[in-house]
Amino acid sequence: MANCQETLNEMYAYLDAELATERATEIIGHLKVCTDCQSAYEFHAEFKSIIRLKAQKDELSEGFLDRLRECFGDDSLKDA
Amino acid sequence: MTPQEDFTHDAMQYAPQLFSTAMRMTRNRNNAEDLVQETFIKAWRSFATYQQGTNLRAWLFRIMTNTYINKYNAQQRKPTETELDDVEELFLYKRLGAVDQSQLSQSAEDQMLSMFTDDEVKNALEELPDQFRIPVLMSDVEGFSYKEIAEILEIPLGTVMSRLHRGRKSMQKMLYEYAKKRGLINEALLPQGDDE
Ligand SMILES: [Zn+2]
Numbered sequence: 451m452a453n454c455q456e457t458l459n460e461m462y463a464y465l466d467a468e469l470a471t472e473r474a475t476e477i478i479g480h481l482k483v484c485t486d487c488q489s490a491y492e493f494h495a496e497f498k499s500i501i502r503l504k505a506q507k508d509e510l511s512e513g514f515l516d517r518l519r520e521c522f523g524d525d526s527l528k529d530a
Numbered sequence: 531m532t533p534q535e536d537f538t539h540d541a542m543q544y545a546p547q548l549f550s551t552a553m554r555m556t557r558n559r560n561n562a563e564d565l566v567q568e569t570f571i572k573a574w575r576s577f578a579t580y581q582q583g584t585n586l587r588a589w590l591f592r593i594m595t596n597t598y599i600n601k602y603n604a605q606q607r608k609p610t611e612t613e614l615d616d617v618e619e620l621f622l623y624k625r626l627g628a629v630d631q632s633q634l635s636q637s638a639e640d641q642m643l644s645m646f647t648d649d650e651v652k653n654a655l656e657e658l659p660d661q662f663r664i665p666v667l668m669s670d671v672e673g674f675s676y677k678e679i680a681e682i683l684e685i686p687l688g689t690v691m692s693r694l695h696r697g698r699k700s701m702q703k704m705l706y707e708y709a710k711k712r713g714l715i716n717e718a719l720l721p722q723g724d725d726e
Contacts, residue, residue, distance in 0.1 A: 458620070462695065466669060468676055493623045493643070497702070500643050501670040504651035508550045514563055518545055521570035522538040 452480045457487045465491075465498055537577055540586055541570060547587075547672060548594055554667050555598045557656050565601070569594040588674065592682040595664060614662060614700050622702035629709070630716040645714060646705055654704040662697030665690055670698070 452460070452473075457480045463469050464477045481488045531539070548569060552562035572593050573580075580589070618624070629645070655663060655671075668674045668682060679690045709715050 462698070463691075466676065490620060490623055493626070496643050497622070497698075498670050500646070501651055501655070501666075501701075502673070504646070504648040505554060505655055505667075505671050506547070506550050507648060508546075508553045508562075510546060510549060511559065511563065514549070515542070515545060517563075518567060518570055519538070519542065521567055522534075522541070522574050 451483075452476045454480070454484060454487055457481065457484070458490060461487075461491055461494055465495055533582070534577065537580070537586075538574075541573060541590060544587055544590055545570075548590060551591070551667055551672065552594065552598070554652065554655050554663065554671070555660075556602070565594060565598055568597050568601075572597065585678070588678045588682060591668065591672065591674070595682050599660075614659065614696055615703075617696070617699035617703045619699070621699055622706055625706055625715075625720060628715045628717050628720045630714055630719070645709065650705060650708045654701045654708070657704055658697050658700060662693050662700065665693045666697040666701065669694055 457477055460469060460473070460477055464474055469477065481491055545566065548566045549562060552565040552569075553559065556562045556565055569590060573590055576593075580586075655666065658666060664683060665679055668679045669676075674682065676687055676690050676694075679694075680687045683690070685693075706715070710717075
Protein backbone atom coordinates (compact mmCIF):
# COMPACT_ATOMS: atom_id res chain seq x y z
CA MET A 451 0.00 0.00 0.00
CA ALA A 452 1.11 3.56 -0.62
CA ASN A 453 1.93 5.89 2.26
CA CYS A 454 0.68 9.47 2.75
CA GLN A 455 3.58 11.18 1.00
CA GLU A 456 3.39 8.89 -2.02
CA THR A 457 -0.36 9.27 -2.18
CA LEU A 458 -0.18 13.08 -2.15
CA ASN A 459 2.65 13.04 -4.71
CA GLU A 460 0.78 10.77 -7.08
CA MET A 461 -2.68 12.15 -6.44
CA TYR A 462 -2.79 14.17 -9.66
CA ALA A 463 -1.37 11.36 -11.77
CA TYR A 464 -4.20 9.24 -10.38
CA LEU A 465 -6.78 11.97 -11.04
CA ASP A 466 -5.45 12.37 -14.58
CA ALA A 467 -5.85 8.60 -15.08
CA GLU A 468 -2.12 8.30 -15.73
CA LEU A 469 -1.24 5.62 -13.16
CA ALA A 470 -0.81 1.98 -14.03
CA THR A 471 -3.71 -0.11 -12.71
CA GLU A 472 -1.57 -1.74 -10.05
CA ARG A 473 -0.33 1.58 -8.69
CA ALA A 474 -3.80 3.11 -8.88
CA THR A 475 -5.06 0.23 -6.74
CA GLU A 476 -2.38 0.98 -4.13
CA ILE A 477 -3.37 4.65 -4.07
CA ILE A 478 -7.07 3.78 -3.74
CA GLY A 479 -6.13 1.39 -0.94
CA HIS A 480 -4.51 4.23 0.97
CA LEU A 481 -7.36 6.67 0.31
CA LYS A 482 -9.79 4.16 1.79
CA VAL A 483 -7.99 4.03 5.11
CA CYS A 484 -6.63 7.58 5.47
CA THR A 485 -9.16 10.36 5.93
CA ASP A 486 -6.50 13.10 5.63
CA CYS A 487 -5.45 11.97 2.17
CA GLN A 488 -9.03 11.21 1.25
CA SER A 489 -10.12 14.77 1.91
CA ALA A 490 -7.10 16.24 0.09
CA TYR A 491 -7.96 13.96 -2.80
CA GLU A 492 -11.60 15.01 -2.89
CA PHE A 493 -10.62 18.66 -2.88
CA HIS A 494 -8.28 18.24 -5.84
CA ALA A 495 -10.74 16.09 -7.75
CA GLU A 496 -13.23 18.90 -7.39
CA PHE A 497 -10.64 21.52 -8.27
CA LYS A 498 -9.92 19.71 -11.51
CA SER A 499 -13.58 19.29 -12.41
CA ILE A 500 -14.40 22.90 -11.59
CA ILE A 501 -11.71 24.19 -13.92
CA ARG A 502 -13.25 22.10 -16.65
CA LEU A 503 -16.78 23.19 -15.86
CA LYS A 504 -16.07 26.89 -15.58
CA ALA A 505 -13.50 27.36 -18.31
CA GLN A 506 -15.40 25.49 -20.99
CA LYS A 507 -18.42 27.71 -21.27
CA ASP A 508 -17.92 30.24 -24.02
CA GLU A 509 -20.92 31.10 -26.11
CA LEU A 510 -20.33 31.10 -29.82
CA SER A 511 -21.18 34.27 -31.71
CA GLU A 512 -24.03 34.10 -34.16
CA GLY A 513 -22.86 32.99 -37.55
CA PHE A 514 -19.51 31.73 -36.30
CA LEU A 515 -20.28 28.07 -37.05
CA ASP A 516 -21.43 29.03 -40.55
CA ARG A 517 -18.18 30.88 -41.14
CA LEU A 518 -16.29 27.84 -39.89
CA ARG A 519 -18.14 25.56 -42.29
CA GLU A 520 -16.92 27.71 -45.14
CA CYS A 521 -13.33 26.82 -44.21
CA PHE A 522 -13.96 23.37 -45.64
CA GLY A 523 -14.68 24.37 -49.20
CA ASP A 524 -17.67 23.45 -51.29
CA ASP A 525 -17.85 19.72 -50.59
CA SER A 526 -19.00 20.30 -47.07
CA LEU A 527 -21.78 22.69 -48.02
CA LYS A 528 -23.82 20.20 -50.01
CA ASP A 529 -26.24 19.39 -47.25
CA ALA A 530 -26.04 22.70 -45.40
CA MET B 531 -21.09 10.51 -46.93
CA THR B 532 -17.82 11.12 -48.73
CA PRO B 533 -14.61 11.04 -46.67
CA GLN B 534 -14.51 14.84 -47.03
CA GLU B 535 -18.00 15.19 -45.61
CA ASP B 536 -17.15 12.83 -42.79
CA PHE B 537 -14.07 14.84 -41.99
CA THR B 538 -15.95 18.13 -42.03
CA HIS B 539 -18.73 16.75 -39.88
CA ASP B 540 -16.30 15.33 -37.33
CA ALA B 541 -14.14 18.44 -37.23
CA MET B 542 -17.18 20.70 -36.75
CA GLN B 543 -18.14 18.72 -33.66
CA TYR B 544 -14.97 19.97 -31.99
CA ALA B 545 -15.56 23.61 -32.87
CA PRO B 546 -16.98 24.65 -29.45
CA GLN B 547 -14.06 23.00 -27.59
CA LEU B 548 -11.51 24.51 -29.92
CA PHE B 549 -13.15 27.91 -29.53
CA SER B 550 -13.06 27.77 -25.71
CA THR B 551 -9.41 26.83 -25.73
CA ALA B 552 -8.74 29.56 -28.30
CA MET B 553 -10.46 32.05 -25.96
CA ARG B 554 -8.16 31.02 -23.09
CA MET B 555 -5.16 31.24 -25.38
CA THR B 556 -5.82 34.59 -27.03
CA ARG B 557 -8.06 36.16 -24.36
CA ASN B 558 -10.00 37.88 -27.10
CA ARG B 559 -13.12 36.80 -29.01
CA ASN B 560 -12.11 38.04 -32.45
CA ASN B 561 -8.64 36.56 -32.19
CA ALA B 562 -10.09 33.29 -30.90
CA GLU B 563 -12.51 33.06 -33.82
CA ASP B 564 -9.69 33.81 -36.26
CA LEU B 565 -7.55 31.15 -34.62
CA VAL B 566 -10.20 28.44 -34.97
CA GLN B 567 -10.90 29.47 -38.56
CA GLU B 568 -7.23 29.34 -39.39
CA THR B 569 -7.03 25.93 -37.75
CA PHE B 570 -9.86 24.57 -39.90
CA ILE B 571 -8.43 26.06 -43.07
CA LYS B 572 -5.08 24.41 -42.34
CA ALA B 573 -6.77 21.14 -41.39
CA TRP B 574 -8.74 21.16 -44.64
CA ARG B 575 -5.59 21.85 -46.65
CA SER B 576 -3.84 18.96 -44.90
CA PHE B 577 -6.79 16.65 -45.40
CA ALA B 578 -4.89 14.72 -48.07
CA THR B 579 -2.22 13.81 -45.52
CA TYR B 580 -4.70 13.08 -42.75
CA GLN B 581 -4.77 9.36 -42.01
CA GLN B 582 -8.12 7.83 -41.28
CA GLY B 583 -8.03 6.53 -37.73
CA THR B 584 -5.74 9.30 -36.49
CA ASN B 585 -7.00 10.98 -33.35
CA LEU B 586 -8.75 13.86 -35.12
CA ARG B 587 -9.37 15.82 -31.94
CA ALA B 588 -5.71 15.75 -30.85
CA TRP B 589 -4.67 16.51 -34.44
CA LEU B 590 -6.88 19.64 -34.55
CA PHE B 591 -5.67 20.84 -31.16
CA ARG B 592 -2.11 20.33 -32.32
CA ILE B 593 -2.69 22.43 -35.44
CA MET B 594 -4.36 25.13 -33.37
CA THR B 595 -1.62 25.15 -30.72
CA ASN B 596 1.09 25.44 -33.35
CA THR B 597 -0.81 28.20 -35.11
CA TYR B 598 -1.22 30.06 -31.84
CA ILE B 599 2.44 29.69 -30.88
CA ASN B 600 3.66 30.88 -34.28
CA LYS B 601 1.14 33.66 -34.69
CA TYR B 602 1.50 35.11 -31.22
CA ASN B 603 5.13 34.26 -30.82
CA ALA B 604 4.20 32.46 -27.63
CA GLN B 605 6.99 31.54 -25.26
CA GLN B 606 6.00 27.91 -25.42
CA ARG B 607 9.29 26.19 -26.07
CA LYS B 608 11.59 28.55 -24.26
CA PRO B 609 12.84 27.20 -20.96
CA THR B 610 11.69 30.13 -18.84
CA GLU B 611 10.75 27.95 -15.92
CA THR B 612 11.56 30.72 -13.49
CA GLU B 613 8.66 32.77 -14.81
CA LEU B 614 6.38 31.38 -12.12
CA ASP B 615 6.88 31.71 -8.40
CA ASP B 616 7.26 28.43 -6.63
CA VAL B 617 4.00 27.78 -4.84
CA GLU B 618 3.72 25.56 -1.79
CA GLU B 619 2.20 22.09 -2.27
CA LEU B 620 -1.56 21.82 -1.65
CA PHE B 621 -1.67 25.62 -1.49
CA LEU B 622 -5.41 26.13 -1.67
CA TYR B 623 -6.34 23.02 0.27
CA LYS B 624 -4.21 24.12 3.22
CA ARG B 625 -6.05 27.44 3.30
CA LEU B 626 -9.59 26.10 3.35
CA GLY B 627 -9.81 27.00 7.00
CA ALA B 628 -9.38 30.69 6.21
CA VAL B 629 -12.64 30.97 4.29
CA ASP B 630 -14.87 33.29 6.24
CA GLN B 631 -17.96 31.11 6.72
CA SER B 632 -20.17 34.11 7.41
CA GLN B 633 -19.53 35.36 3.86
CA LEU B 634 -20.87 32.21 2.26
CA SER B 635 -24.27 30.61 2.05
CA GLN B 636 -22.95 27.09 1.69
CA SER B 637 -21.60 25.10 4.56
CA ALA B 638 -20.16 22.18 2.63
CA GLU B 639 -16.48 21.41 2.61
CA ASP B 640 -16.32 22.27 -1.07
CA GLN B 641 -17.33 25.90 -0.56
CA MET B 642 -13.82 27.09 -1.37
CA LEU B 643 -14.31 25.79 -4.87
CA SER B 644 -17.94 26.58 -5.54
CA MET B 645 -17.41 30.17 -4.47
CA PHE B 646 -15.25 30.93 -7.47
CA THR B 647 -17.03 32.48 -10.41
CA ASP B 648 -16.58 31.34 -14.01
CA ASP B 649 -14.71 34.55 -14.73
CA GLU B 650 -12.31 34.02 -11.84
CA VAL B 651 -11.44 30.53 -13.00
CA LYS B 652 -11.03 31.75 -16.58
CA ASN B 653 -8.89 34.68 -15.42
CA ALA B 654 -6.68 32.46 -13.28
CA LEU B 655 -6.06 30.27 -16.30
CA GLU B 656 -5.47 33.20 -18.61
CA GLU B 657 -2.98 34.75 -16.20
CA LEU B 658 -0.69 31.74 -16.46
CA PRO B 659 2.29 32.14 -18.82
CA ASP B 660 1.73 30.22 -22.08
CA GLN B 661 4.03 27.33 -21.32
CA PHE B 662 2.03 26.52 -18.19
CA ARG B 663 -1.39 27.58 -19.41
CA ILE B 664 -1.50 25.32 -22.45
CA PRO B 665 -0.72 22.07 -20.55
CA VAL B 666 -3.33 22.94 -17.88
CA LEU B 667 -5.92 23.73 -20.56
CA MET B 668 -5.16 20.52 -22.42
CA SER B 669 -5.33 18.37 -19.29
CA ASP B 670 -7.94 19.90 -17.01
CA VAL B 671 -10.25 21.42 -19.59
CA GLU B 672 -9.81 19.14 -22.58
CA GLY B 673 -8.90 15.92 -20.80
CA PHE B 674 -5.95 14.97 -23.01
CA SER B 675 -3.47 12.43 -21.66
CA TYR B 676 0.10 13.45 -20.78
CA LYS B 677 1.28 11.64 -23.90
CA GLU B 678 -1.19 13.48 -26.13
CA ILE B 679 -0.17 16.81 -24.57
CA ALA B 680 3.49 15.97 -25.15
CA GLU B 681 2.67 15.35 -28.82
CA ILE B 682 0.49 18.43 -29.19
CA LEU B 683 3.20 20.66 -27.70
CA GLU B 684 6.20 18.70 -28.96
CA ILE B 685 7.78 18.67 -25.51
CA PRO B 686 8.96 15.70 -23.37
CA LEU B 687 6.51 13.91 -21.11
CA GLY B 688 8.41 14.94 -17.97
CA THR B 689 8.14 18.58 -19.01
CA VAL B 690 4.38 18.20 -19.45
CA MET B 691 4.12 16.85 -15.92
CA SER B 692 6.26 19.51 -14.26
CA ARG B 693 4.51 22.35 -16.10
CA LEU B 694 1.10 20.95 -15.21
CA HIS B 695 2.13 20.69 -11.59
CA ARG B 696 3.46 24.23 -11.37
CA GLY B 697 0.67 25.70 -13.44
CA ARG B 698 -2.02 24.15 -11.25
CA LYS B 699 -0.40 25.35 -8.03
CA SER B 700 -0.03 28.82 -9.44
CA MET B 701 -3.71 28.88 -10.41
CA GLN B 702 -4.64 27.89 -6.87
CA LYS B 703 -2.66 30.80 -5.53
CA MET B 704 -4.31 33.24 -7.94
CA LEU B 705 -7.78 32.01 -7.02
CA TYR B 706 -6.91 32.44 -3.37
CA GLU B 707 -5.86 36.04 -4.07
CA TYR B 708 -9.16 36.69 -5.87
CA ALA B 709 -11.08 35.32 -2.90
CA LYS B 710 -9.03 37.54 -0.61
CA LYS B 711 -9.84 40.59 -2.71
CA ARG B 712 -13.53 39.79 -2.45
CA GLY B 713 -13.24 39.68 1.33
CA LEU B 714 -13.94 35.96 1.59
CA ILE B 715 -10.74 35.14 3.44
CA ASN B 716 -9.96 35.73 7.07
CA GLU B 717 -6.28 34.93 7.45
CA ALA B 718 -6.54 35.07 11.22
CA LEU B 719 -8.26 31.68 10.93
CA LEU B 720 -5.16 30.09 9.39
CA PRO B 721 -3.02 27.87 11.60
CA GLN B 722 0.14 29.82 12.44
CA GLY B 723 3.60 28.63 11.39
CA ASP B 724 4.49 25.17 10.13
CA ASP B 725 5.22 23.59 13.45
CA GLU B 726 2.08 21.47 13.52
ZN1 LIG C 1 -2.62 9.37 4.02
